[in-house]
Amino acid sequence: MSLTEKDKAAVKALWAKISKSVDAIGAEALGRMLLVYPQTKTYFSHWPDLTPGSAPVVSHGKQIMGGVTEAMSKIDNLRGGLLELSELHAFKLRVDPSNFKILAQTIMVVVAAMFPNDFTPEAHVAFDKFLAAVALGLSERYR
Amino acid sequence: MHNNQQGKMVAWTDFERATIKDIFSKIDYEVVGPAAISRCLIVYPWTQRYFAGFGNLYNAAAITSNPKVAAHGKVVMQGLEKAVKNMDNIKATFTELSTLHSEKLQVDPDNFMVGNAELMVLGPSNVCVCVDDVFHNCVVLQLLGDCLAIVVASQLGKDFSPEVHAAFQKFLAVVVSSLRRQYY
Numbered sequence: 001m002s003l004t005e006k007d008k009a010a011v012k013a014l015w016a017k018i019s020k021s022v023d024a025i026g027a028e029a030l031g032r033m034l035l036v037y038p039q040t041k042t043y044f045s046h047w048p049d050l051t052p053g054s055a056p057v058v059s060h061g062k063q064i065m066g067g068v069t070e071a072m073s074k075i076d077n078l079r080g081g082l083l084e085l086s087e088l089h090a091f092k093l094r095v096d097p098s099n100f101k102i103l104a105q106t107i108m109v110v111v112a113a114m115f116p117n118d119f120t121p122e123a124h125v126a127f128d129k130f131l132a133a134v135a136l137g138l139s140e141r142y143r
Numbered sequence: 144m145h146n147n148q149q150g151k152m153v154a155w156t157d158f159e160r161a162t163i164k165d166i167f168s169k170i171d172y173e174v175v176g177p178a179a180i181s182r183c184l185i186v187y188p189w190t191q192r193y194f195a196g197f198g199n200l201y202n203a204a205a206i207t208s209n210p211k212v213a214a215h216g217k218v219v220m221q222g223l224e225k226a227v228k229n230m231d232n233i234k235a236t237f238t239e240l241s242t243l244h245s246e247k248l249q250v251d252p253d254n255f256m257v258g259n260a261e262l263m264v265l266g267p268s269n270v271c272v273c274v275d276d277v278f279h280n281c282v283v284l285q286l287l288g289d290c291l292a293i294v295v296a297s298q299l300g301k302d303f304s305p306e307v308h309a310a311f312q313k314f315l316a317v318v319v320s321s322l323r324r325q326y327y
Contacts, residue, residue: 032305036312052305105289109296109308116297121185121203124293128186 003129008075010126015072017118018111025114026065027058029107037102043095064103071134082137090141097142100135107131153317155230162310166295167227169302175294176216181206182290190283219287226318234321281323288315 003011018025031052034041047056067085074081089095108127112119119127155163183190185203194200197211206212222237229236277283292311296303303311 028305032308035305036309105292109292109303112293113296113300113303116300119293119297121182121207124182125186 001129001132003075003078003126003133007126007129010123011072011075011130014111014115014118014123014127018115019069021114022065022069023062025107025110026061026063026068028052028061028110028114029103030061030064031057032110033103033106036106040099040102043093043099068107068131068134071130071137074137075130078133078137079140080137082134083140086138086141089138090143097135097139100138101132104128104131104135152231153233158306159310159313160230162307163227163230163314166299166307166311167224170295170298172217172220172224175291175298176218176220177213178216178294179287179291180216180219181209181212182294183287184212186290187283187286190286193277193283223318226314226321230314233317237318237321278322281319284319284322288319291315 031054034044034050034057035052041050044050044056044060047054049056051057070085071078071082108119108124108131111127112124181203184194184200184206191200194212194215197215198209199205200209200212225236226233292308292315295311296308299307
């Protein structure tokens with residue numbers, strides 16, 4: 001399911017609309033993920049506060065979207081362009097890759113809630129493919 | 144408080160009950176149902192497998208304007224509404240659906256082909272009798288659930304808070320699990 005030129009154009013068009021709000025999107029998405037899919041809390045047991053809106057959640061959500069922003073700049077080579085991030089997730093964080101899909105879904109729910117008119121079905125399929133490709137890039141170094 | 148006669152029951156908090164009923168009172172079934180189904184068919188095109196008899200699904204515009212897709216979206220919402228009205232008995236609610244379906248299967252086995260639109264029958268009390276295949280495949284139900292969450296989020300905006308989202312996700316998970324049929 002590689003990104004076609006049409007997909008990339010759609011993702012870039014959506015990104016143009018949402019990029020000013022990436023920090024907020026990240027914070028929301030992460031907070032939601034921990035609440036809606038509580039099994040993901042296991043990766044953050046060292047945080048004092050896992051509730052939506054808490055300081056570690058907001059800060060880390062920003063960091064995550066920083067990674068997604070970087071992926072946007074590497075959209076033509078997600079497999080090879082995220083190797084450093086992949087090594088981080090593979091060897092240090094050891095996040096099970098199935099969780100990337102979960103976070104992708106919560107990111108998209110937040111985007112849908114914040115930008116209902118822009119997150120059309122066409123934008124949705126392209127963005128879903130993009131986030132799946134990012135997940136694949138992050139999984140590259142796992143084994 | 145909860146009827147435990149049927150063994151392991153899902154425990155709903157007061158917040159979850161109120162939230163689910165609130166969501167379903169706020170959303171427009173005529174909009175959300177069709178939007179969720181068409182989004183699923185567009186975003187996850189392999190799910191079109193289950194809609195082979197529905198006519199033109201060639202592109203997003205065709206899917207969005209397809210009347211059979213829209214009709215089925217409403218049927219799905221009616222099914223979910225049944226679950227909302229019977230939150231302590233969701234499994235039993237959908238067992239009823241399954242029984243209705245297998246009885247139909249005995250009577251008209253020729254009508255039950257995958258993708259045959261005729262099998263989307265509205266039985267007594269307008270309950271949908273869906274293809275067995277869909278109910279076995281909880282992955283497609285999960286995909287539809289994800290699309291439903293996104294459509295509801297876009298309808299409710301800020302009202303779809305993280306807590307509301309969590310309650311909705313739990314409701315969907317219970318529905319999907321109740322519809323799944325065990326092979327073993």
